[in-house]
Amino acid sequence: MSNAVSVLNGASFTGLAEVKDAGLVGMITLRGDLASKSLAKAVKECTGCAIPGIRKVTQADGTTVVWMSPDELLIVTAYQDVDAKVDALSTALTGAHALVVNVSDARAMFTVSGSGAREVLAKVAPVDFAADQFVPGGFRRTRLAQVAGAFWLDTDACFNIVCFRSVGQYVFDLLTTSADANAEVGVY
Amino acid sequence: MLILECPYCGVHAEETELQAGGEAHLKRFGPGSSDEDFHDYLFMRENPKGVHFERWRHVNGCGKWFHAARCTVTLEVFGTYTAQTGTPPQALLDEISTKRPGWTWREFTDASAPHAGAEDAS
């Protein structure tokens, strides 16, 4: 089997904030009826997480479950655990109108952390990043300049950014430009 | 800047997160329909000065289609509602009637206003 690597193979940049390629990350798209008890049970058993509320994430044991839309979750977990989790979820959801698919290699993940993280993202996304508006556990699907992207804020003040792998270089360049040490606005 | 609240994810999305989807509540005329109905379904659209109903998609967001009612003159947004309906919610129609007495759009009108043409007849 080929040696899997993440889109920028762990690249990092330090400026107003630290921007990092998060490396290989497992991602599973789950579509189905988020209100159904059997789906909630399957997710709980497989990830340890409850179904997140609208524009929220839930986390347990290194796995994050993200609310993507009224009928879609993204499960973010260890890269090597994905196949087993996909199998477990698919089995648990047999007979239900649901879809479970491994999208790990279709996506890229970056982290933006440090005191300037809110400002770095605020320059590229039409979202209010004020500390009382975008709180830990919060999630947003939006655009990052010209491409689709999504992010959530961990409890340890680190933004996790997900985008399509095909625009990984663009997003990294965008974030590092926004995080340029000479580009401080000082809003947050 | 146009800002619409997505009825699915609750985001007050500004224009760059949205994709315009044209007129709302079109009734499809397909195979078996008359030439006239099919023509109107394909080509005839409202172009009102005032109250308008549109489809929008939260494309850089939750991805869902929804409806919006707004005024093309002032750009006031009366409200947004889900796509799973063939008619605007009554509460929204009532609100529009309060704000724009006598409004009319396709088969929807200010229900409290006298019939169109009644004034002309006097």
Ligand SMILES: [Zn+2]
């Ligand atoms: Zn939305």
